[in-house]
Amino acid sequence: MIRRSILKALAFSAISLPMLMTTPAVQAQDAQTVDIGVLLSMTGSLGRGGNNVVLGMQTALEEVNALSPSRQFRLVIEDDESSPQAAMDGIRKLVDVDKVPVVLGTVGSATTIPTASYSLSKNIPHVGLTASSPDVRSLGKGYFSIIATDEVMGAALAKFAMEDTGKKKVGIIVANDAYGVGLARRMQEAVAANGGEVVSEVRYEAGQPDYRAELQRLFSPKPEIVLAVSWGDNARLLTKQAYEMGLMQTVQGAWYQPYPAEIVNACIAEACEDVKGLDIAADRGERFQQLRTSLETRVGSDVVIDWFIGVGYDAVWVTALAVDLANSAEPAAISAALPKAFEIYRGVSDADMSVDADGIQHNQEYGSFVIKAGKLEPYTAH
Incomplete structure (x- = not known):
């Protein structure tokens, strides 16, 4: 035994x-x-x-x-x-x-x-x-x-971004799939609940060779915060083109990503400098x-x-x-x-790993992180 x-x-x-x-x-x-x-x-x-x-x-x-x-x-x-x-x-x-x-x-x-x-x-x-x-x-x-499910992450990320920056105008860009759209819905609800306004929401198709049109739509209303859902090559291209277009610089330190560990190795260091997010395994x-x-x-x-x-x-x-x-x-x-x-x-x-009646982890706590010089570091919110 x-x-x-x-x-x-x-x-x-x-x-x-x-x-x-x-x-x-x-x-x-x-x-x-x-x-x-x-x-x-x-x-x-x-x-x-x-x-x-x-x-x-x-x-x-x-x-x-x-x-x-x-x-x-x-x-x-x-x-x-x-x-x-x-x-x-x-x-x-x-x-x-x-x-x-x-x-x-x-x-x-x-x-x-x-x-x-x-x-x-x-x-x-x-x-x-x-x-x-x-x-x-x-x-x-x-x-x-x-x-936990996206219901928890979406709300937590939006609240974290707004509290960290003290700003209210939010742009959201997500993949046009169940994962991205589900997170966007929870982000929208949380932004409204915390007294903010979603000024743009853009959905992109994963695997595209160019995201400049989507980025133009995202930044056209001049958001003060960007909540982005991306990973791998999509994250690399989105952040690279946003940086090359001078758009990333307008939200320096205010671009937020769920699970930033998914993008840190894909990103070009200068394009992802000061990108923040919430992640598991803090x-x-x-x-x-x-x-x-x-x-x-x-x-x-x-x-x-x-x-x-x-x-x-x-x-x-x-x-x-x-x-x-x-x-x-x-x-x-x-x-x-x-x-x-x-x-x-x-x-x-x-x-606390306890699960609810559906078997789902429901007490998720996230750690906050920031990308600095191409590496993910713990971050203490302002």
């Missing part, structure tokens, strides 16, 4: 983990192996995020297995290739061929919703990772989410410090812990804790234990 008292203690605090891990645990010959199904974008447009999630998962896996000689966990990973069709192929393999008792995935709402629907149709619990669309609430019993708490220590051992001292790493780390710990609480690797038992595991676990992506 897994050393349940140790895992429970570590769910609350990481203080004792380094001491416990100084001597590697010896796996018992009759150890139970529990497979954890993982569906992630390892390649394609979302590959960077997916690979960082796996890095966090592997780090947590080493910690958990070092503490549980009689029950070892193993990740069974399928690459969804950032493609809806490949995602469905992957979930069918995990559920029908590999027979995993629980699935963690994916890194986008567009793939999480159909793949989780398939898992749940086969009575396999599904833990969502970075899917933030409010539509995940419709998935029902057996679905759980590591992060530099706080004992669990975060333990993750940093573990990662520095694995990949070096210059590691940047983004929200993908934190989410992956927390997902494996919560799942292992649920198996421990249930003392079973049966899907129904894991599903029944997951709410309690979320309740008692103190995580990296948030200290």
Whole structure:
């Protein structure tokens, strides 16, 4: 049997983990192996995020297995290739061929919703990772989410920007998809609730070769704040062209982005200087410090812990804790234990990981960050 008292203690605090891990645990010959199904974008447009999630998962896996000689966990990973069709192929393999008792995935709402629907149709619990669309609430019993939905982020980002600048005229630019439009709706509501005015809202198509027309529409009413939803190559081109057109300079220090860790590596440094935002896995708490220590051992001292790493780390710990609480690797038992595991676990992506009646994390606290000289730094709002 897994050393349940140790895992429970570590769910609350990481203080004792380094001491416990100084001597590697010896796996018992009759150890139970529990497979954890993982569906992630390892390649394609979302590959960077997916690979960082796996890095966090592997780090947590080493910690958990070092503490549980009689029950070892193993990740069974399928690459969804950032493609809806490949995602469905992957979930069918995990559920029908590999027979995993629980699935963690994916890194986008567009793939999480159909793949989780398939898992749940086969009575396999599904833990969502970075899917933030409010539509995940419709998935029902057996679905759980590591992060809060866009309802929380959209409102928090708008409030943060207005309080940080003391300004009221807001421009919004988002991708024309469920993620972007959903965030825009929450931002609009929050701007109004905080006494502000949305003077422009622009939607762009991801993958365009030129965004100058959209940027002209965004800046034409002279917003004092810009709330932008972008990532990867889209973020690079949007900020680059806004800078080249002299528009970024008109809102220097007042361009705000949800999850800025998604854009910092894509941006040209001067174009993204002083871009601010809210992100998960803020530099706080004992669990975060333990993750940093573990990662520095694995990949070096210059590691940047983004929200993908934190989410992956927390997902494996919560799942292992649920198996421990249930003392079973049966899907129904894991599903029944997951709410309690979320309740008692103190995580990296948030200290309070408890979920609501829909299985969704609902107490999300964000850290504030700013991009300086091409690097993401903690930021204290004015």
